[in-house]
Amino acid sequence: xxxxxxxxxxxxxxxxxxxxxxxxxxxxxxxxxxxxxxxxxxxxxxxxxxxxxxxxxxxxxxxxxxxxxxxxxxxxxxxxxxxxxxxxxxxxxxxxxxxxxxxxxxxxxxxxxxxxxxxxxxxxxxxxxxxxxxxxxxxxxxxxxxxxxxxxxxxxxxxxxxxxxxxxxxxxxxxxxxxxxxxxxxxxxxxxxxxxxxxxxxxxxxxxxxxxxxxxxxxxxxxxxxxxxxxxxxxxxxxxxxxxxxxxxxxxxxxxxxxxxxxxxxxxxxxxxxxxxxxxxxxxxxxxxxxxxxxxxxxxxxxxxxxxxxxxxxxxxxxxxxxxxxxxxxxxxxxxxxxxxxxxxxxxxxxxxxxxxxxxxxxxxxxxxxxxxxxxxxxxxxxxxxxxxxxxxxxxxxxxxxxxxxxxxxxxxxxxxxxxxxxxxxxxxxxxxxxxxxxxxxxxxxxxxxxxxxxxxxxxxxxxxxxxxxxxxxxxxxxxxxxxxxxxxxxxxxxxxxxxxxxxxxxxxxxxxxxxxxxxxxxxxxxxxxxxxxxxxxxxxxxxxxxxxxxxxxxx
Numbered sequence: 001x002x003x004x005x006x007x008x009x010x011x012x013x014x015x016x017x018x019x020x021x022x023x024x025x026x027x028x029x030x031x032x033x034x035x036x037x038x039x040x041x042x043x044x045x046x047x048x049x050x051x052x053x054x055x056x057x058x059x060x061x062x063x064x065x066x067x068x069x070x071x072x073x074x075x076x077x078x079x080x081x082x083x084x085x086x087x088x089x090x091x092x093x094x095x096x097x098x099x100x101x102x103x104x105x106x107x108x109x110x111x112x113x114x115x116x117x118x119x120x121x122x123x124x125x126x127x128x129x130x131x132x133x134x135x136x137x138x139x140x141x142x143x144x145x146x147x148x149x150x151x152x153x154x155x156x157x158x159x160x161x162x163x164x165x166x167x168x169x170x171x172x173x174x175x176x177x178x179x180x181x182x183x184x185x186x187x188x189x190x191x192x193x194x195x196x197x198x199x200x201x202x203x204x205x206x207x208x209x210x211x212x213x214x215x216x217x218x219x220x221x222x223x224x225x226x227x228x229x230x231x232x233x234x235x236x237x238x239x240x241x242x243x244x245x246x247x248x249x250x251x252x253x254x255x256x257x258x259x260x261x262x263x264x265x266x267x268x269x270x271x272x273x274x275x276x277x278x279x280x281x282x283x284x285x286x287x288x289x290x291x292x293x294x295x296x297x298x299x300x301x302x303x304x305x306x307x308x309x310x311x312x313x314x315x316x317x318x319x320x321x322x323x324x325x326x327x328x329x330x331x332x333x334x335x336x337x338x339x340x341x342x343x344x345x346x347x348x349x350x351x352x353x354x355x356x357x358x359x360x361x362x363x364x365x366x367x368x369x370x371x372x373x374x375x376x377x378x379x380x381x382x383x384x385x386x387x388x389x390x391x392x393x394x395x396x397x398x399x400x401x402x403x404x405x406x407x408x409x410x411x412x413x414x415x416x417x418x419x420x421x422x423x424x425x426x427x428x429x430x431x432x433x434x435x436x437x438x439x440x441x442x443x444x445x446x447x448x449x450x451x452x453x454x455x456x457x458x459x460x461x462x463x464x465x466x467x468x469x470x471x472x473x474x475x476x477x478x479x480x481x482x483x484x485x486x487x488x489x490x491x492x493x494x495x496x497x498x499x500x501x502x503x504x505x506x507x508x509x510x511x512x513x514x515x516x517x518x519x520x521x522x523x524x525x526x527x528x529x530x531x532x533x534x535x536x537x538x539x540x541x542x543x544x545x546x547x548x549x550x551x552x553x554x555x556x
Contacts, residue, residue: 308346461525476504
């Protein structure tokens, strides 16, 4: 019986919704003796998702399953149909005691598998309005070590076709969303410091898209052997476990959950132990509890960002539960799409926040560049230098030329590095020594700079030590004609320490420390280049004054 899409949609509007058959009873079927429709002896309630009923271990593992089916008048008029899925490898279906279909071949030896999916049309004579008995003799031989979850649905041909078409369209839409999400996460991974948590989302979305696509290929095979679907069942089960581990890995990496390795190891150990005896639904209930617990821990650590992740997990669990209640087709996958959508909103908010921070950092960098230029071309510095130059021109023209050369060299060096975020320590030392020459000419003094432990290739913010030396000259050598600065590099366990010592006056060392423009400039430069990974200390020491700067390696 074939229907066009229009006929199927038209028929769907006038037929009842499909009825999932439940309330099954069972009894052993060690022989081919037939269970009569009205027979009540030996029948017990059937519990699904089991591999052995009441420890029955007959060689063929055969049993009878029975339920009652009520057909309404509208079903009778609309070509009623039974849709059976997942009834192991071989079965026989009886309707009111008459053989309706044989799927494969049942037998103690040489069992031949049939198809996984059966569509059995009920003739008008069989589909009379009223209550009927559905009996299935089935073997679960191929499910000896697997959970067993067969389904049976009473529907109509038109409604079943419409539902298949709707499910196929929804599946393709979900695949498209998941692939787009995987590509989006890939762009995030490439564009944002290769953050590993995005790799977890890529695998998560990609594997789910492949699982749905594999399901569509399997559903399109009308007579696929049960072994094929058993293989798909195993692969899908393992893939779903891997997907859930990817989701937990994302939470662990993104929100830096404490003891993250134990979270992953414990979940993996449970998944391996549960494989083969725990059905998919209970497994995901357990895993959802783990995800919610991880989300709650993340909320305590990073409330703003992780709150969205927790909301996505709860939404995904809610939609999955709706699917368990048969209220929404493909509900689990719609839950995944919902989770990815919520996380996309969260990531978008983070990107906007990061963009604003970058804009603020750029503005701050421009202000620092201007501050560097202003600091080195401030009026009183130029005035005092020009006054000294005027005196030297009259008294010592040779030194006057040297001062002009030093002043031009300092301005050239400062202008060349003003826009840089980091420069080599060698360039920084050139600026420092040039500035000390200028100050020596101005004060008719001699200042020297010594270095210890430096390679010359270390990277530091521009004019950092030049500013500290300027502070030392301003506050520590008011009454001195000579001065000595020593810059030392010392390794730390996780970073490096720079120590700038000057042999300033004892009176200057006893003065209270007041933070000025120079100190603020140095701190802003350090924060710009090493955000949250630096420490600055200054204090009097034996024989002078010392400033220490610790540059720490980022924590992994």
